[in-house]
Amino acid sequence: MKSLEAFRLTQDFTIPNFYQGGFDDFSEFLVGFVGAHRPACHVSLNASALYWASRNENFKKALTRADLVTADGASIVMARRLLGFPTRSQLPGVDLMDLALRLAGPQGWGVTLVGARSRVLEILKKRCQDLYSNLSCSIELWRQGQGFVSDLAGRMRSRGDRLLFVSLPRPSQDIWLDQNKEILGLPFMMGVGGSFEVLAGEANRAPRLWRRFALEWLFRFLQEPRRRLAATLQATFWFGGYLAKLWLAQKKLSIFRL
Template identity: 25%
Template structure:
């Protein structure tokens, strides 16, 4: 059985959340020349990859791409090969922190504003006391600061490099420096640090169960409406792509 399902040219993992965690845990236990690059992709990333060859290359070379977004799940159903469940960056991060608390994994947190980054790391220290914080750096840095940041990550040699630079900003940054990072696993987590820090509230459970988190976020942050315009376009293209 294939471990991937292509949706509009993007190879999505067909693994469940637990199977994904097993794969990542295995990667975290191996010494590699480059980090295991995980991408949690939503319809927005899929659409951007259609017209951006550099992003398509990043996607093609990723070690695993998980379905982050109900739109991806619906597209898989239209293809007659439904993916088992959403595997979101936020949930993955929380589950990995739980496992990391038992295994004493080290994490480096890159991204968000300084106050949010600091608060998120402080919250993680408190909730997961056995997780080792290898370092942290806010996301408001200049291009000339990047060699220092890369050198710091390399020296810290974290088990996990967590990047909150937005999508696909995080994916581009990881890909650009992949050979130098000296981390075992690296992935972008969108606005997850904002949620952990309490800056942004996650959708209530009932909204999550109804797969309406996107609507909750839109109502809570009306400025997101321009980003949401991609969803109907994705739906039409994914439906037309169902037989490919």
């Protein structure tokens, strides 16, 4: 698809299927993407994801094998611009999920929501049925093991589902989808992290002004500072160093080209 391009970060790390379009174009893109009728995984890319890719080989594989990768955070937009890649805007995962659910009813796409918290799943299903017209929505409580994967695939196939959203901690959700993509078989499968809680009304999303100034990460941190402190500091300092390394590599390459 013409909206996808290779995003080369380093000599040995390239993301082949990076979406370079804007949010306004994504509806048309998604209709075509789902219409291809082939098993496909989506990964949302932010600073935390790059950090995990540097630490977890299975997640790095999931990222490089993903059929669609989008810029979830302003950090990725900044990194791409630094490297000379055009990127119109970030596409937060919760907004992409909301857009996909709005399209699902009119397009006749059945949706499955897989998560680890039954209460959140029940609330989310009801909210989805209230918010999104003509939506066929099923919920599944995630379990370990290939038996669950096979049973889930069979149930989704019998319902004719097209979209699968999985809410597990990162990097588990993306690795699970990558390793079971062919069995699950849906044309749009996406790990959405905490989006279930946000859409279910169980967690607050950053106000629009915070999002406008790319401070949604700070808002999330302030909601749970004790739980998020170590991970936020680790990913932030790592990403700062990573950006500096990419910038220096680009400068060195430019000098050699002169």
